[in-house]
Amino acid sequence: MIEETSKENIELRIQMASRAYQFLKNTTIKERAALMNAVADQIEALGEELTQIAHVETSLPLARLVGEKARTIGQWRSYAKAVASGIYSDPRIDLAQPEKQKGDLRKYNIGIGPVVVFGASNFPFAFSTAGGDTASAIGAGCPVIVKAHPAHPQTSQMMADAITNAVKEFGWPEGIFSHITGTSYEIGAYLTQHKDIQAVAFTGSFNGGKALFDIAHHRENPIPVFAEMGSINPIFALQHLIENKAEALAKEYISSLTLGVGQFCTNPGVFISIKGQSLDRFIAAVRNEIQEIKPAKMLNNGIYESFEKHKSNTVKQPDTEIIVTTETEEGKASVTIIKTNAQSFLNNPVLSEEVFGPFGIIVICENQEELIRIAQNLKGQLTITVAATSDDVRKNAELINLLKDKCGRLLFNGMPTGVEVVYAMQHGGPFPATTDSRFTSVGPDAVKRFVRPISFQNWSDEFLPEELKNENPLQISRIVEGQVNTGSLKLETV
Template identity: 45%
Template sequence: MVFTPKGKHLVAGEWLDGAGTFASTPAHGPSHEYAIGTVELVNRACEAAEEAFWSYGYSSRAERAAFLRAIADEIEARAEAITEIGTQETGLPVARLQGERGRTTGQLRLFADHIEKGDYLDRRVDAALPDRQPAPRPEIRLVQRPVGPVAVFGASNFPLAFSTAGGDTAAALAAGCPVVVKGHSAHPGTGEIIAEAIEAAIRKTGVHPGVFSLIQGGNRQVGEAVVQHPLIKAVGFTGSLAGGRALFNLCAARPEPIPFFGELGSVNPMFLLPEALKARAETIGQGWAGSMTGSAGQLCTKPGIAVVIEGADADRFTAATVEALGKVQPQTMLTDGIAKAYHDGRARLAERNTVKPLLTTDSNGRDASPNLFEATGERFLADHALGEEVFGPLGLVVRVGSLDEMEQLARGFEGQLTATIHMDAADLDAARRLRPVLERKAGRVLVNGFPTGVEVVDSMVHGGPYPASTNFGATSVGTMSIRRFLRPVAYQNFPEGLLPTEFLG
């Protein structure tokens, strides 16, 4: 199919104009005009979502599963057009967009299967004890219920899997929550064609059209208005620490504070233990280079820091990393703003007397080439800026003098999405020392791997202590992410005919 953008917002089944337009800035291909979002559109979308909740929030699991599968089918029906505009807007390779589309439809279907099983409801029943002394006990039942309309913010670096119909939207719809999406202005056309797919699924399955709305960007007030709207009951966000923290503060300052589930980024440190480094220094260095530069380093799970013990094996590791990075060609970054932030971050490190450059490259415009720096553990701990994320293909090697210093360094990290241990069998005792530290720092701890590539499965945790995310008890990937948009309700002494249908099957 050929996709020609309407350049409008989708609000409860209607395609609407906004207050003026903004132009997309694609990496290649034509630019298009898109309507700018407004507070009035936010109000309409939220009111429609609340109206839809009274039917959709109480629909059967089978009905919601059918809706999720219909969205996946409609996305696949637009596969080629999605890839075309997605690659134009983001500069991401075709294979990456195709893989991300598969992940998007896969997680929609995964949630359909998940809610049909019903385990997520956590149904509990404590039978009445009428003869208990000194007082009888009533019957009490518990089940998880949807919270109400949810706001979702599209992510710049995942135009499909973390945006319009991405994981936050899939989890919310599976839970029974209507969704208002604030589209990302980096890929408005991709957002629009996915919204078309959702609209088609709404018509096909007959759900209330207010169950989904897309309001394009172009105006910061739109994001502020949606998180402050009194009908919104939770927010899903993937983006920068500064932007996420600002929205988090707005959610907390509301007359009725609501949960803000923000995934805000991470440096994802790797700890290379001595025997693994001795046996596989070159292999680990080559693997790190590939993980660091995949998607131009624009992944929140990019391993940005490698901690090694000083010595000849560390020299072999850094040499192999530099050699592998030197073969990586410049890549197009997602937006001009992200490219500028990368160039600024690289320059900030290059100017510091606390670091040593191992590989420095110059990049122009929206292109980015790899850079690698090195620091001692002492200097790293003394300079907080060295532990801040640089979004793009840049890494930092931190050299320490001993396992004791490595453990001390691990204790000094802020919250992370991931932490990795590279080890051999002879490193087991050292790894045992690190594991308790790292599991307090990260939501996912890996052994002998690289954290880029997040599996969408029941056991995945994509979150971590602040500042990796704003809620350390939540995940934005995997079936457990549905819990963000549910709340437990207890029913005491309810007759069977009054109980929610979720207790009946």
């Protein structure tokens, strides 16, 4: 039973967040990084109880949860390190030039204001209450109000307590972090509509993300919404690769498609290739690979029911045929792979919709032109994979150039599941994969979502933030008069 946080309490928490923002704005990147490391320590200290509870609440295997916990701690620490480096403060200094009547201008990034984070169900640690969104918003200098995902309430509460403890330990305002619980749609809408909220981060379904995106746009002061709304992550398998490696590719494909019962936003739901003996071999190998896979419990009943509904709607579309489906068991998800032709895939939008779970569509093209037509008509994706030899790449330059417009991450072989938490990760893509292709929700660059620049003109050193003082007390890299500068400024005193 999920307790619904009352309207009065939500209002109070928003007011606390607004006051905490006035405090956070004047903390330095080093101070915020220290808080983030303290949160990491708190999470680390939670021990086995956390993974046990999450296991019961999500049905995710313990080993996976242990890994996800380590990843979450790693996120706090690596984002802290990145924030402390000054990379997201992006300081720029242009000195006064009295002979040109040009003033002293100094710019850096401040936190955008209180942020609402909607936790995801499929990553109870890494993308939920104390996940990457919360870490990157706090790193940016923004208080966070988490709307907890109702599918893992105890896990969420433990994570919330870890953050709250770290904030208390620092003696910083409690409003830096708030934990709101409830199952009603209204809570999310209320938070997103509130005039004091300045940004929203969301990971989940298209309908959920789009609804928040619309609410935020129609406010008196519209605010950014960073919604990651899933993807079908197509694989384009080109001629020589499939010819050389049909069986190995099938093995890799099935392994990625069924990983975590298919409950990843980078799950490769669509496999596209040109008809022929090699593709026939691939399909035969898929049939073979899939035999042994047992039905498995999904994250929760809502997700399971939605999976069954979307799957049955997809398999009954014309010009589709089930290639293979695994052993079934009531209440558990089995794996299904269907095939269709390029024309149907192009003309029937149902076939391009994400079926969240272990479900794949193999799209069989007549020729190269159909492959390009599919690329041209693709909606925005988190990832696209090109399964190819180097020779295939050389021969498909036009196709590959087109695919860049449709995704945030373009893979040369391998599979899209497995999202590394590094600087070079882009977890985001053109609409409808996300609401804003210019930002990532994985990797330290996620911090960028929650900052905005402010310029100070003609302020004396005393009143400037540490990031912009002459002395460069934080010893960060700054752009001074257009050049990278890591030192302090020796200005002649007037």
